[in-house]
Amino acid sequence: MKTKALLSAFLVALIIGSLLLVGTATSVSIPSTSWAMTYGGVSADEARSVIQTSDGGYAIAGSTQSFGHGGWDMWLVKTNPDGQIQWNQTYGTVNDDSGSQIIQLIDGGYAVVGSIWNQTSSRADLFLVRVDSQGNAIWNLEYPMTNPSYDPSGLMTRYGGSSSIVQGVDGSFVLCFTRNYRSSSGMQAMADMGVIKVNATGQVIWEKLCNPYGMESEANKIIQTTEGGYALAGFWTGVSGGVGALCLIKIDANGTQQWVNTFGDNNQFDIALSLIQTLEGGYAITGYTNSKGYPDFCLIKTGPLGDQTWFKTFGGTGDDQAYSLVQTTDGGYALAGYTDSFGAGGHDIWLVRTDPSGNMKWNNTYGGAGNDFAYSLIATSDGGFALAGGTTSFGAGSEDFFLVKVADINPTPSPTVTSTPTSAQSLSPTVTSTPTSAQSLSPTVTSTPTSAPSLSPTNTNATPNSTPPLTPSAPEFSSIIVAIVLLVALTLTLSVFKKRAP
DSSP states (O other): OHHHHHHHHHHHHHHHHHHHHHHTOOOOOOOOEEEEEEEEOSSBEEEEEEEEOTTSOEEEEEEESSSSSSSOEEEEEEEOTTSOEEEEEEEEOSSOEEEEEEEEOTTSOEEEEEEEEETTTTEEEEEEEEEOTTSOEEEEEEEOOSSSOOOTTSOOGGGTTTOEEEEOTTSOEEEEEEEEEEOTTSSEEEEEEEEEEEOTTSOEEEEEEEOGGGOOEEEEEEEEOTTSOEEEEEEEOTTTTOSOEEEEEEEOTTSOEEEEEEESOTTSOOEEEEEEEOTTSOEEEEEEEOTTSSOEEEEEEEOTTSOEEEEEEEOOSSOEEEEEEEEOTTSOEEEEEEESSSSSSSSEEEEEEEOTTSOEEEEEEEEOSSOEEEEEEEEOTTSOEEEEEEESSSSSSSBEEEEEEEOOOOOOSOOOOSOOOBEEEEOOOEEEEOOOEEEEOOOEEOOOOOOOOOOOOEEOOOOOEEOOOOOBOOOOHHHHHHHHHHHHHHHHHHHHHHHHOO
């Protein structure tokens, strides 16, 4: 009878353990790397923006010290769908020039926005270059930003500061940037969000400035909205001159401000670096927050009028900053930036995938023993992602353009994730040493139009819903308990059989 009882107990434990194992399964599909490529020479080269082009390839914009006319030059690299270079061009002067964002135009050409150093005034100006489908410059525009761009995200002026661009349906361009002012002593006194509209031939139509309450503000991203207006994201120091909160501003098609909202803690230096309009007409913002005393990825979802729906954070105890954001086909989100909380060493590229409510589904790091950064993320036509930035782990020089293609994944169904390990992939990218055709430009300099009145923003002062810090892969506690139960049951059963053996 004892034997039967013990056997029954073992069978019950086995069944319960099996059910527990099924209940805690986390079959999360984390994408592997399709390929990774570096582009550059013996000096420093860093990508800031990537798009997928109409032919399925990629166009990457950034800055190079390896090629061009001297100092830093704006650099544009065009590849095929496998990341192989088709052509590349630099644009600039003997001084420091940079690229921060690229868009493909209606006619198949490109526009790249960044910054150019004005030797006469000793300042960085806004720099817009219009090129054809083969990268040949058609026209370029230099527009004054008053003095070198103050960039609280830690980016240097050579990276283009905070400039961003969209093309309107009429072929015009609308750009955002940060306009700075000097005090009588020559020190920077104030920074405003600036927006200009430029026609298809490079002529400035209007400029509008956004400076809520007369305090410090900065623009990092502009998008065109579905009704024909625009939305900007950046940061704002607050009524009492705090450190900085994430800021979202809506303007109409003529640049007139409609509303302003801020998010996060104005005393914690929270910055918005990327912005999209969501499928249902609201907005999603990413950047980083210092709400826990160190930078974390943040993801904010708002309604159509900028009212906060939720605020999520992701990260460890190190430096984790999100720079780019896309919405996925299942209504969720993907965020990319860099982390030194997880990964292979130094800073690594970090890609975080969430469900439509901002809950993490999976995350992955990409990089080597050096520093690897992602500043731009796109959803590719095959359902995967492409990330662009810089790497010191791989390549030909001190830092190279870095393009990482992540394999296609099936975003549905959405699995229930009970724990979120960070999977770190060590990459061995193909290194491309790229001799460059350099174009010397004589930019058209435009004077500064008058500013627009400022708005008083609505400050939500929201407390983020913090995601617990992530930890490296480890066995799930429930699985360990199940294994112990099964082992005890099996030991007891074997012991009974041993005693009854002749």
